[in-house]
Amino acid sequence: MSQKPDWLVAHGTPWKAGEPRRVYDNPWIAVTEQTAVAPTGKPALYGLVAFKNRALAILPLHDDATVTLVGQHRFPFADYSWEIPEGGGPLDEPPLAGARRELLEETGLEAEQWTEILRMQLSNSVTDELAIGYLATGLTQSQAEPRGDGTEDIARVRAPFREVLDATMAGHIQDALTVAMLLRGYHMAREGLLPDALARGMLE
Incomplete structure (x- = not known):
């Protein structure tokens, strides 16, 4: 930092x-x-x-510069939202443990490398909610089936990073953590903070 x-x-x-x-x-x-x-x-x-929980966000970035997103209906805005995997982790639990669980539950993916890339105060005029975001790489599909928490009906899609970023900048993806994490990933690719081949794939 x-x-x-x-x-x-x-x-x-x-x-x-x-x-x-x-x-x-x-x-x-x-x-x-x-x-x-x-x-x-x-x-x-x-x-x-x-x-009572910490917000956790995961940017699952595959070796071919694609990203796995999850889609679900969100209650407050009564709309459908495509997002990176996200969830809540108990305040007394290590954030990384919660992030690993959320990625596995929502996508069935496991990651070899985890890097904390973002901390956000999500709405600091009225809440104390803190979010921590991780870049997850070295992804493999687990044998376990993805499962939500009983209220989630989740769809999944894998799309090129740049295509997802462009859709976000066009306003088609509006979830705050997804927007922030994609921009952080883009910044890392531009600044040489990721492997060259992966960064080129993200920027093309």
């Missing part, structure tokens, strides 16, 4: 949080409401969504 630039520092006064009041709770999230004081000194009422 490159050194942090000198200008990348905090400025001003941080938020001051009052006592939280739990207003909703389920196995995946908790919503709290609390009084707060903004950095400007103005009183504020804040609602915070706390996630």
